[in-house]
Amino acid sequence: MKDCKFLIVFLLFSLFAAAQKHKDFSVIAYYTGDNKQIDTYDVKKLTHIIYSFCHLKEGKLNVDTAKDSAAIKHLVSLKSINPKLKVMLSLGGWGGCEPCSEGFDSAEKIAVFAKSVQEVNTYFKCDGLDLDWEYPTIEGFPGHKFQPQDKSNFTALVVALRNALGPKNELSFAAGGFMKYLKEAVDWKAIIPLVDRVNIMSYDLVNGYAVVTGHHTPLYSSRIEDESTNKAVDYLLKLGVPAKKLVIGAAFYTRIWKDVASINSGLYQSGAATNGIDFKDFETKLTKEKGWNYFWDEKAQAPYWYNEKEQLFATGDDLKSVAVKTNYVIKKKLGGIMFWELILDKNQDGMVEAIDKVKRIN
Numbered sequence: 001m002k003d004c005k006f007l008i009v010f011l012l013f014s015l016f017a018a019a020q021k022h023k024d025f026s027v028i029a030y031y032t033g034d035n036k037q038i039d040t041y042d043v044k045k046l047t048h049i050i051y052s053f054c055h056l057k058e059g060k061l062n063v064d065t066a067k068d069s070a071a072i073k074h075l076v077s078l079k080s081i082n083p084k085l086k087v088m089l090s091l092g093g094w095g096g097c098e099p100c101s102e103g104f105d106s107a108e109k110i111a112v113f114a115k116s117v118q119e120v121n122t123y124f125k126c127d128g129l130d131l132d133w134e135y136p137t138i139e140g141f142p143g144h145k146f147q148p149q150d151k152s153n154f155t156a157l158v159v160a161l162r163n164a165l166g167p168k169n170e171l172s173f174a175a176g177g178f179m180k181y182l183k184e185a186v187d188w189k190a191i192i193p194l195v196d197r198v199n200i201m202s203y204d205l206v207n208g209y210a211v212v213t214g215h216h217t218p219l220y221s222s223r224i225e226d227e228s229t230n231k232a233v234d235y236l237l238k239l240g241v242p243a244k245k246l247v248i249g250a251a252f253y254t255r256i257w258k259d260v261a262s263i264n265s266g267l268y269q270s271g272a273a274t275n276g277i278d279f280k281d282f283e284t285k286l287t288k289e290k291g292w293n294y295f296w297d298e299k300a301q302a303p304y305w306y307n308e309k310e311q312l313f314a315t316g317d318d319l320k321s322v323a324v325k326t327n328y329v330i331k332k333k334l335g336g337i338m339f340w341e342l343i344l345d346k347n348q349d350g351m352v353e354a355i356d357k358v359k360r361i362n
Helices: 002-021 066-080 107-124 150-165 179-184 188-194 229-239 279-285 319-332 351-361
Strands: 026-031 048-057 060-062 086-092 128-132 170-176 197-201 246-251 254-258 272-274 292-297 302-307 312-316 336-340
Touching: 026 351, 048 066, 048 128, 060 107, 066 086, 066 107, 086 107, 086 170, 107 128, 107 150, 128 150, 150 170, 150 188, 170 179, 179 229, 188 229, 197 229, 197 336, 229 246, 229 319, 246 319, 302 319, 319 336, 319 351
Parallel strands: 026 048, 026 336, 048 086, 086 128, 128 170, 170 197, 197 246, 246 336
Antiparallel strands: 048 060, 254 272, 254 312, 292 302, 302 312
C-alpha cells in the first residue's frame, strides 16, 4: 500500500513538473486575419496573439476598420477556450509607421498616444501593446522619416506606455534582428526594465531589397558577416538583457530570388527578389515534381531550396528548423518564440504543432 501511495504521489508530481517546466515559454502568433480564420487553428497551443496592425492616426492608436474591431473582439473571446491566452494589439508594422518619428517627437504627443492606448486596450479588454516601429533612429521602410532623436523619444514612449498600461498589462516591441538596429536604434538599458519582452525579428535578415541570396531566417551565421538569430541573442545577452525577456522569431514563409545561377545550389549568388511561398503551400508548390531540391545548411541550421530549371532560390523556415529554434530557446532559457504569421501555417500538423511538440517532449 505504501508503495502504491508513493507511486501515485510520484506520478502526480511528475505531471505537475512537466506542466510547470515550460510554463514561461511564450508562443506568440502575429495575426492579420479576420474573426473567422482564427477558428481553424488550435489556440490552446498559443500563449499570445498579437493583432496586426493598428496605426497612429491624429496622434492616437487607431483601430482602422470594422473588420479589425470584429477580429479583435473575437480574439479576446477565445479566452473561454484558453483562459491563459493574452491578446495584444500591435502598432505599425513594415510600412505602417510612417508618421511615428514626428508623431512621437514631443512629450505632449507621447502623452496623448499613451492615453489612447490605455483607452483602446480597456475598451477591447486586451492585454497590452506591441510596438512595431520599423525603425526608430535608423532607416526602415523607404521614404519614412527617421532621425537621431528617435532613440530618446522611443525611450520616452516606452516610459509613458508602461505608466498608462500599468503593471497588469503587457508591453513588448518588435526589434530588428540585424546588428545596425541592435547597436543604434534603441537605448536597451533604459527600456528593458520597462518591457515584458523583446520580439526579435530574426527573419528577413536577407530581405526583399537584397540582390544576393542568403538565409533570411538562420539560427546561426554560416559566415562571419552573416546576420543570424544567435548573433542577435548573444549581442543582447552580453548587454545584460535578461534571457527571459528575449523571444526569437520564425518565418512561416519563404523569400525567393529569380535569375539565380546554379553555383552552390543558388546560395550566396546574385538574383532578383520575387514572390515567396507560404508554409501552408510548401507541400504543393515547393516540391521535387515542380523542380525544387531541398538542402540543409548544417552551420546555419536552416533549410534552403533551389530550382535549377527555373533558376529560383528559396529560403525560409520549415518544420525542422522551427523545431531546432524551439530547442534553442529551451537550451538558452529564453522567453519563447514568435512568428510571422499564423494564417500562413497549416491548420493541422504545421509549424505551431512542431513548436508545441518540442515543448512537450523536453
